[in-house]
Amino acid sequence: MNIEIRNAYEKNLKHIHVEIPRNQLTVITGLSGSGKTTLLKDTLYMEAQRQYLETMSYQGIQKPKVGEIRNLSPAVIIDQEDRNENPRSTLGTQTDMYTDLRMIFEKLHHRECPNCKAEISASDSIEETEKINEKFTVYMYCPKCQYRMDKLTRSNFSFNTKEGACPTCNGLGKSLVIKNNLYQKDKTIVDGGVAIWAKTYAEYQLKAYYALLRYLEIEIPQDVPLGDFTDEQFEILKQGIHSNMISNQQKKTLPTKVLEGKYEGVEPKIWRKIADKKSVPSSLKDYVEEGICPDCHGEKLNKLSRSATVLNQRLPEIEKWDLHRLLDWIKQIDQNTDDQKRALIQDYLLDLSTKIERISKVGLDYLSLNRPYTTLSGGEAQRLKLAAILDSQMTELIIILDEPTIGLHPSDTEGLISMIKKLKERGNTIITIEHDEEFIKHADSLVLH
Template sequence: MSGEKLQSLKAKESIMIKGARENNLKNISLEIPKHKLVVITGPSGSGKSTLAMDTLQRECQRQYMESMGMVTDSLNKPKVDSIAGLAPSISVGQHVTNRNPRSTVGTVTDIYTYMRVIFAKLGERSCPSCGTKVKPPVQGEEGSEPLALQEDEEEGYYQQEYVSCPNCKHRLPALRMTHFSFNKPEGACSTCSGLGTVASLNMGLVFEGDKSIREGAVTLWGGMYKEYNLSILDAAAKHYGFTFDGDIPLNQFTEIQRDVLYYGVESDEFIKHFPDVQAPKAVGKGKFEGVVTGIWRRYQEKGGDQGSGEAELFHEQLCPDCQGAKLKKEIREITVLDASITEVSAWSLEQAYEWLKRLKGDLPERELGIVGPILEDLPSRVGRVIDVGLGYLSLDRQAITLSGGEAQRLRLASLLGSGLTGVLYILDEPTAGLHPRDTEGLIKVLMQLRDLGNTVLVIEHDVEVMRRADHVIDIGPGAGSFGGTVVGQGSLDELMEQEQSVTGAFLRSEQQRLGKWNRRKANGQLTIEGARLRNLKNIDVSLPLGCLVSVTGVSGSGKSTLLFELLAKGKDKVPSEGYDHLAGFEQIESLIMVTQAPLTRMQRSNVATYTDVFTALRNLYASLPEAREKKLTSKHFSFNTAGGRCENCQGLGIVTVHMHFLPEIEVRCPVCLGKRFKEEILRVTYQGKTISDILDQTIQESLELLKDQKKVAEQIKLLCEVGLGYLKWGQSVKTLSGGEGQRIKLAKELGKKTTKRTLYLLDEPTTGLHPIDVERLLVLLNKLVDAGHTVMVVEHNLEFIRASDWIVDIGPEGGTAGGTVLASGTPEDVSKVEASYTGRFLREELS
């Protein structure tokens, strides 16, 4: 057989990569079998994502666009000699892309759209005239009267129909899908416009009535800005012919003076005083916006973003009319099978699934004919979401509140429904935030995708997923420049026999580590009584101090509610409606909470600036003889301020190019070539390296260079200990995953070296960590506990859980079926509790 034929035959069976050298990849070549479940594993930062996302996924997109005749200049070819046998690819990452407060689990999965059809076709309501139950008639039956044809943006053209009450003949408008949408005026509660919450401005934070404006009556105005606004108000008063005095107390203002200050010259409140006077056209002539009007405008422009300065002036509460249900009262009273659409939306998906099955069984033939196709498709759609371990979610849960792992699995469930074949799916750690009990359901979904004829490539650290994979590729042996080679491949059993394999070595040594823990004794305790926030069922929990404590349970069982919403607030001794009593905080001097919330949304914040290492680096470079000679200060070595930075890219190293009809792309700055600084700054070197060179180094690589800088060297060692040595100093913190962000926060806190008895609360710190890195993290956290501190962690990682001193297991299920304490004690104690899922998995781990 000729070489060409052999090559094409191989391309049908596998994806062949030759000479991949993107980022830290060391010119690797490998074959990935097609139509299989393939796991890429290895230590954090070894090059897994570079291989899967930056090389494979990018080349798939580039080749696809090229085959469609589209210009691909914006998509750089990855550094690889060749890739043969590629298929169209779909990558499923962990970033929550939907930030719209109106998006819910129901709307992003389309399940709510189907529900709206069911309620529009079958909804039963009371006649407002006589109270008789009115059902929608079937088309062509007596009782429906078609009227004029009208247009509707959602349903094209429809016949506006009315339905007659069978008893008193009162006419009711026929139900349509739009009536059940909280994003349409027909259905949305008019008080909150379908948001479920209303925001009110706390006027007491904006105005102080007993002061004049010059004395600070408007709390947001200071210095020159106060005088500037007073001059506009004076001009407005002259324009309309009234006086405005900035020296009299606010509570002595006339109605006209107060309305112009609060609401501005273009508001209805002010116009009513001067209906015939034309408003001034320019600010200098008195065009004043109004303090309250301006605050509301900025708040709405930022979508009520908590990061905006205006957000803290507002108080958000449940809508008084719909109580968070988002729909009009008359819509909330329409029922199908004795439940309203708001009730079904508030149930867990598991409850909604049972209701749908009951509905299908109870419907008479006549009505089944109307919604039969929907009742065929909808239960399987909901079932797929339950299969990926998200049965505890409700349809009305805001999409913005989902974790990265939840958002990823939700997308997986919808991909399964598409029925595509011949596709390469690339997944980034789908087990993140998943209890071992739910991993089984996820593996089932991945296998279904594979069995449809797709190639499923998963970046994963979970040993159970590796065990069930058809093929495992192990990248390593270390992170950053110490990684980037294939150290093993084959089945998991085959990896254990390969000398070079990092994952194989870990699994071999795992056998020797069993049963080697000395559990610590408690040194005091925190007790919370009557915890009942969200789904917690009025529980009492005792948590030992001076220990490593894991709070466990399936996703949605109530772990985070207990630790981060109740316990964390106890330090401030804020009385809470969520519990009866909280005791033991007097034994804690400091509380440090490290969650997976994004570190910052600022593009300029990078690993070096966030960890404060950059300040030390700037001072170091400013102290060098060459810098002193040129009179350069630490300010010149900052890319955030004018002086030494490249002004073309404002010190970012990249510039944004407008693409006309396509999304903007970022390219390397043509002036500084991505180095961020002016030429004269780059002439100053420390041991042959410029400040730009250090920003391009990984944390681990820079240790040798900076080992004599004591404070910086300590911070570098801490970052390496939490498994982040592979990050580059200049990497934007916006690009970090939730787990990486959390560990960088942890390293920053640990660098402060407190002697106070501290309680550390952590949210799944093992997310994104290879088992080897989990061991390193455990060493670090145990050092903290040995120094007299307490570490409490929400965790699913069995390796971490079995190494804890104490476990509190919450469950048994997620959502309404969770919220009770199933087991509490050492891992050995919990492993004996039959009702605990965590206990069952621990039993296997400990045996």
């Protein structure tokens, strides 16, 4: 029984008819612009989604321009789009392998006792949980001097939490610096002195800035370029009510309305926007530059969290390793941990090993867990999705891939083909756009389009 596509005329398709065998690997190849992606993604995939959702009474997906498609089943698409643009997202967080490492560190970490300075192990320490103001806090006692301290939990090993993140860079590993081009010293405020302020907005901010100067009894620089401001006037312009030039006593009675003098300042407003967006907005990228955080040196965690060790290795160091080296370390833990401690972490070791071995089969074991997800190529991201789908034991799916060999070394193509064959053996239908001759040799059927 084949998947039958009848009279497809979406976009550049010319009322075509195609039959694709089920439970086989079919490769669609041909010239660029011939409509391969339109056929699979905009027609076959969208119609499979529409029919599937309508069986559950979900309406609203527009039918693609096709007469009919017979013998469909639920479809998934693994392409080079749909990228995670969160700057905090890494290979480790995206695959959840970083969570496994955090759990291992929670159970097995070594740290220095803040009282007697002895090295102590979390797994050898007595724990105590106390409820304070509706919040549970876990403590541990030093086995050497019985000093009670906060236990480092999984939250302490995450750069995305307040407990774990470096307080200087908030877990980004980077520090941001205002560039000199933000201020045009030869211009007045309303004529472009603050480069990110449009004229109307500049006039609005100018009123608030003048109001704050009046409140502080500082002379107002009327219609003069920024280069002629006094140090005091320029500092208030930059930092507003947050300026160190305003005494603590004055800050207690500052105006509460913007036009009365609650002027935020150019730079605090920039930092607030970046914090809200969790990234630098495109409108600010020309005026803010990144550097390595001076406190954590790019390791993202706070001092205590980044100093803890398992098998004499710190978590930020492990994150930098390629996956092949990480797998070796996992095996060392398994070999060098007694049965009682291994029982605490065996599920996390198994999950890490399984995921690394799958990723290795698609030729990506050179990646590290700290690799920002936004820096992966389209081909790398697609092969990671393909590795992830092997977790599923579902059958009778239609799995669509878009040139999965892009960026793949020829020696790794065999591992990719092996994974695809396993998906096919489970009773799934694999359809891929591909031009690689070695890959095409393994197709059960070929469609030239």
